[in-house]
Amino acid sequence: MSLFILVWNYLRARPLNTAINVVLLSLGIAVITILLLFNGQLEEKITKNSRGIDLVVGAKGSPLQLILCNIFHIDFPTGNISLREAEKISRNRLIKKAIPLALGDSYRSYRIVGTTRAYADLYKSELATGDWWNTGLEVVIGANVQRMTNLKPGDQFASAHGLSDGGHSHNDHLYIVTGILERNNTVLDNLILTSVESIWEMHDETDGETGIVEHQEHQEHDSSFVASRLVPSVAAGDSTKELTSILIQYRSPLGAVQLPRFINSQSSLQAASPAFETARLFSILGVGADILMGFGYILIVISGLSIFIALYNSLKERRYDMAIMRSMGASRTKLFVAILMEGGLLTLLGSVTGLLMGHGVLAILPAFLEETQKAGITGLVFYSKEWIILAGSLLLGLCCALIPAIQAYRTDISRVLAGN
Amino acid sequence: MVTVSDLSYSYSAATAIRFPDFSVGKGEHFLLLGESGSGKTTLLHLMGGLIRNYSGSVRVDGTELSGLSETGLDRFRGQKIGFVFQRNHLIGALTVEKNLMLAPFLAGLTIDGKRVEEVLSGLGLEDKRHSKVTELSQGQAQRVAIARALINKPAILFADEPTSALDDKNCNRVIQLLLDAAGEHGSTLIVATHDLRLKEKIKNQIQLV
Numbered sequence: 001m002s003l004f005i006l007v008w009n010y011l012r013a014r015p016l017n018t019a020i021n022v023v024l025l026s027l028g029i030a031v032i033t034i035l036l037l038f039n040g041q042l043e044e045k046i047t048k049n050s051r052g053i054d055l056v057v058g059a060k061g062s063p064l065q066l067i068l069c070n071i072f073h074i075d076f077p078t079g080n081i082s083l084r085e086a087e088k089i090s091r092n093r094l095i096k097k098a099i100p101l102a103l104g105d106s107y108r109s110y111r112i113v114g115t116t117r118a119y120a121d122l123y124k125s126e127l128a129t130g131d132w133w134n135t136g137l138e139v140v141i142g143a144n145v146q147r148m149t150n151l152k153p154g155d156q157f158a159s160a161h162g163l164s165d166g167g168h169s170h171n172d173h174l175y176i177v178t179g180i181l182e183r184n185n186t187v188l189d190n191l192i193l194t195s196v197e198s199i200w201e202m203h204d205e206t207d208g209e210t211g212i213v214e215h216q217e218h219q220e221h222d223s224s225f226v227a228s229r230l231v232p233s234v235a236a237g238d239s240t241k242e243l244t245s246i247l248i249q250y251r252s253p254l255g256a257v258q259l260p261r262f263i264n265s266q267s268s269l270q271a272a273s274p275a276f277e278t279a280r281l282f283s284i285l286g287v288g289a290d291i292l293m294g295f296g297y298i299l300i301v302i303s304g305l306s307i308f309i310a311l312y313n314s315l316k317e318r319r320y321d322m323a324i325m326r327s328m329g330a331s332r333t334k335l336f337v338a339i340l341m342e343g344g345l346l347t348l349l350g351s352v353t354g355l356l357m358g359h360g361v362l363a364i365l366p367a368f369l370e371e372t373q374k375a376g377i378t379g380l381v382f383y384s385k386e387w388i389i390l391a392g393s394l395l396l397g398l399c400c401a402l403i404p405a406i407q408a409y410r411t412d413i414s415r416v417l418a419g420n
Numbered sequence: 421m422v423t424v425s426d427l428s429y430s431y432s433a434a435t436a437i438r439f440p441d442f443s444v445g446k447g448e449h450f451l452l453l454g455e456s457g458s459g460k461t462t463l464l465h466l467m468g469g470l471i472r473n474y475s476g477s478v479r480v481d482g483t484e485l486s487g488l489s490e491t492g493l494d495r496f497r498g499q500k501i502g503f504v505f506q507r508n509h510l511i512g513a514l515t516v517e518k519n520l521m522l523a524p525f526l527a528g529l530t531i532d533g534k535r536v537e538e539v540l541s542g543l544g545l546e547d548k549r550h551s552k553v554t555e556l557s558q559g560q561a562q563r564v565a566i567a568r569a570l571i572n573k574p575a576i577l578f579a580d581e582p583t584s585a586l587d588d589k590n591c592n593r594v595i596q597l598l599l600d601a602a603g604e605h606g607s608t609l610i611v612a613t614h615d616l617r618l619k620e621k622i623k624n625q626i627q628l629v
Contacts (some may be wrong), residue, residue: 001518001525015512324509327470328568329498329527331491414465417505417580 007341009219012194020305029354030361031390032115035293036385041377045281046072049187052122054256057081057089057263058245063272064281070101070245071274073111076163077103080242081269083228086235086308089263090229090246091378094255101232102199105159105170110145112159112175112192114199116231119247123186123190129153130179135203135233138176138370139194143183144374151177156349159202170202179389180321185376200241202364219386301395306344308400312338322408325414336409344394351393421576422467429462429478438489439463439476441522444608444625446575449599451619452612454628460612461580463628467610468501468578469493470502481575498527502607504567504598506581510553516540516564517549539567543597559590563597570601576603577602579611583618595621 011018024418050071058066061078068075083100090098102114113119120140132141132151143149151157156174175194183189226236234241247336248271250256258272263271315322322335363379364370422444430436436448436458444450467469468476469485472493481500484489510519517536520611523532540546543563553561562582569577579598583591594619595611602609611618619625 001521001531005518006514006522008516009513091611294434300614320507320509321511324505325522325526326494326499327468327503329494331494333491334526414462417465417509419463419468 003338007338008347009217010342011345017310018346021303021346022353023309023394024306025300025305025347025350026354026357028296028303029351029393030357031292031296031299032389033355033358033386034361035289035296036383037358037381038377038380039289040383041137042375043383045375046278048185050278052249053247053274054250055248055259055271055273056245057086057269057271058250060268060270061268066245066270067274067277069103070247074193077244080244082239083230083234083241083243085127085267085269086243086246087228087230089267089269092259094251095248096251097249098230100196100243100275101245101247102196102264103244105161106163107157107159107192108149110192111163112139112194112199114194114196120188120193122345123184125184125188126182127179128182132196133178135195135197137173137175137198138178138393139192140178140179140181141192142181142189142191145179145192153177153179169293173202190374196243202291203284212399219388220257304396304400305342307397308369311343311401315339315407319411319416322411323413326413327409332409336405339405339408342403343397347393347397351390355389359402421481422610423479424467425477427466427474427478429466429471429474437462439578440626444610446608447606448610448624449602449622450612450624450626451622452626453614458583458628460628464578464580464610464612468503469497478544495528499529499572500575502572502574502577503516504566504569504577504579504585506584512554514553514555516545516551518539519553519564520568520571521523522567525574527592529572535571539571543567559586562594566597566601574607575609576608580613581613581615584615588617591617
């Protein structure tokens, strides 16, 4: 026999009441847990994916779209920019690193990104098997792409024009897989990487397969050939080639002050800051999250009220029990603690159930929603804030039980036992 | 064992009640008789340490009850006194066994599983050990209540109208149980009642008017 067994038996004696209170609280806690886990993982992903990229320069349009397309690879490109113009900007002395991106094709809805090795280095990506791409339609695929498509090094595939399934497919040219990237939980897991030249070749269908090779040979023989900073196989100042965007890393903080303004006003290009745009995105999405969060808190407050009412009412029925226990030698403090324990135990049960539900939902979600799987959301992550939820709900239980406990403390034994 | 002298208690500023002086020796059995409203229950509560703010003197086992603190009184009750009430007041949420184990737990004594068994079999309830108290008949419930009062082997047993709701057969049985149990441990037994059937069972009487 212990106080805990006594309290536990009281809870079990009213199964419906206990269940309702636990379920009510656990729903509120689950909503908050889901938001906490989802937001936390999303923010981690976003900072991880945009780390090292200070500025994205692309065609004019929505700056948010520019960021979504070129960093997170979820939106469509704003348009193309000419290589010559991109190169002019990349020569700016405030820029430490400029990485070209050429988008437009996909394979089974996984994007093919024409870029340089610097892009993979940005995410400290390593090869799991195979080799990096060289020229000529060689690609390296991300870990998720490999898992979903089962491509192996040496396999060939035809890409589709556009970024979603069902585009016109480039059947004349086939890409060949040379390597597979190690999973590193960044956007690279969902990408197919190749050289910029491969993308051009794929779209340069009139030129035929040998177009670029001829081009190169021609250029290498030319003594006055100056290689482009962005795509070294092409001459600097080439006026025909196009890119989707360039990713820029500043040399000094001064870049953040001068470059965006310079680019946006001096050229036909647009510069967007990932940090600024993602913050803006979060403030837009935040409204929805705040409403859900508020809903969660309302559920918790209601369950608190419900626990208070349940304890208050059951205490009325238990006045005799209380008096009897006092007559058997229980001190007032013991009964006070017992009631507090009852409230605390109820909310503890509710919050543990809620936390499990929250993690459960996020663990199951990727099985139904491919997007959450791509984003790498899991239910098996634990944040220290969950301890705060646990402690907070325990506190809620104690608060709800306080008034009933004080009543128990004040029970006039003789009067209750005498029946008036 | 119990000495009452010059005792009075006021329910409110206007109504007060005075009790006669009497003394009950160790191991003696007494009947506390009186009409409804004559203060039997109040006197029982005073002697049992459920009420503290009286004037006069109530000494139980050599201790003046008003001299004890609230917590001290709780401990005193748990260790020295057993109560049997008219309505049996078992804890509905607990099984028969847990109801019995509650008494030593709340009194701060060690819980002995053997003692539970012994008390239950003494009252013919061994097969009810794991039953819910809500499944018991009224007679059985009353016996469990007596078992709970006895489990700590109290020096004094107070019974408040233990038989008034029972028929003759159960009445005899319950009073016999109380007498036997009190006799077994040499406990002092004080029964407050207006049930005249008990007069022939217990000869010592205190009459309230």
